[in-house]
Amino acid sequence: MKGNITMRDIAEKVGVSSVTISKALNDKEGVSEELKEKIKRVAEEMGYRFNTHAKSMKEGLSYNLGIVIPERFSVTTQAFYLQFYQMLSKVLDSYHYSGILYILSQADEDQLVLPRIYNEKKVDGFIVLGQLGKKYVELIGKIESPVIFLDFYTDQNEIDSVLTDNFYGVYELTNYVVRNGHKKIAFVGNVHATSSIQDRYLGYYKSLLEHRIELRKDYVIKDRDELGRYIDIELPEDMPTAFVCNNDEVAYNLIHLLQKNGFHVPEDCSVVGFDNSIHATLSDPQLTTVEVDIEEMSRVAVKFIMGKLENPKKKYGRTFIKGNIVYRDSVKKIEQK
Amino acid sequence: MKGNITMRDIAEKVGVSSVTISKALNDKEGVSEELKEKIKRVAEEMGYRFNTHAKSMKEGLSYNLGIVIPERFSVTTQAFYLQFYQMLSKVLDSYHYSGILYILSQADEDQLVLPRIYNEKKVDGFIVLGQLGKKYVELIGKIESPVIFLDFYTDQNEIDSVLTDNFYGVYELTNYVVRNGHKKIAFVGNVHATSSIQDRYLGYYKSLLEHRIELRKDYVIKDRDELGRYIDIELPEDMPTAFVCNNDEVAYNLIHLLQKNGFHVPEDCSVVGFDNSIHATLSDPQLTTVEVDIEEMSRVAVKFIMGKLENPKKKYGRTFIKGNIVYRDSVKKIEQK
DNA sequence: CTGAAAGCGCTTACAG
């Protein structure tokens, strides 16, 4: 095992040209099976390692993808996105690609600085996780490499997005709550914080409409300000029997708040969440919630990027991936009046 | 902005050779300031992006590092390691490096298959997070690239490791418990599960020794089997007044178990953990625990790898990074008898 | 089935 074995070294040893080595190692036509076998064996023996950079230079492809996560997200959200990243890595591997994580600093986002890995051609495209500022979305929409937004979208432009089906997820979950006899159902979340939350709210609203339950202003309860910072939740005077929360973390906090105020969950109030994050199993009772299908979303996102790499004109638009409701213990069936 | 601008294109536009472009863009000597400025400006205007692969090929360096995490870790541990990965990415960026996550599958670990990114020379070295099987450690110890173990070590060989100071962390935390008047102090954790847990146990033991508190067999309580799978915790007959847990997750579970059995925390039993993970703040009461210094550990690990990249013979041995005790509400001061 | 030639886009001596 010398320091640096190249195809030429193998060629000399086997007594053929390096072109033949290249063909053999890549299983291309034009080399006899016998010779192929031999070359592969010798390469193995010599401890040959393929040099991706030479190939990259030839083809103008890095076989890397950049996974961009804005720095500003809370630790909890980050953890969620990191799970995505992990799954993306796995999926990319099956395409012979690698994923490079790029945490976009707030400063770079504000000053519209593109990731270094873009300026150095280290990646062939980007998957962006988590809401970016408008200007930055505009900027990244104009670069030469394909970009997919994962788990968020904006209306400004035509970047393809892969999204959880927030709307139908909460719609179905709310239907479930209604089927359990609830009529006084509140939504917890700030409708103006993110588009995801807005869609979840609309899913809740659709369920109410369908069941001819009136939307009450005092039953749309803020959990954060428009910048996403959590604020204290205020319970309405006329207590609901069920709370549809925009995510599990909020549901978790709400349960604590309810318990502090002497309410039992789910006996007095039912609570449902979204995400099936760690909060869903840590809360007591455990939460009925919607599980985001991270695996499928990752698979689709990568498939889209690969499609755009082959044909840069390809457009996918917005693709919604359904989540699955996970039934646990936070909803109580109540008697119909 | 054409598809692909090279230094040669800039050279033509400016009317010099591509050598001068290279020197100017890399701020090397031998180009007048005036010309440098002009070249940089033109490069910017033309939308030039540097091609790392050409440089990589010349130098035999990829400017990427592989971050390896074995697949088998629990979701919780993964989240912890992913935080490490994120911090590593940030630190690497300051060295002009990128981090490529590589989840090592159980199959590849068993069959001693090296990461694809190694065989394709996509990375210059590895940082490994999380205990690997012995055979794999042997294998990875012999490869041509530098390797650092982060957050674990083995005795078998000389791979440099960066570790939390498990021993002193728990030692100091146990001292704190003792200072609060406790004498009946149990340790929760399987001493044979990992070397980290073993060291934490020894820190606990040292504190007992120093305070002349006898080590009781019934006060060393198993929380998992030797493969790391959690088992039900059995409380001793003669209840301790304090529990030193090998991590926060276990402490979290223990608190629930204690509360189910009618004990109040910290009134009846004090509980401390390790990691300052999400469980530490989600538990009620919140946990006094040891915060792992992810940032400093990441910085040191990257520094070591860079050192080894410059000089492959460099050895760092085991480096312990101190954590910080985070005081919260899970320890009660009890009266000295 | 096999190989000589050219090129991917840089950088590193070296010469002027």
Next chain:
DNA sequence: CTGAAAGCGCTTACAG
């Protein structure tokens, strides 16, 4: 201060 030449390790036509 500036540039011609060679080379990093592959792959892609093309010729035989």
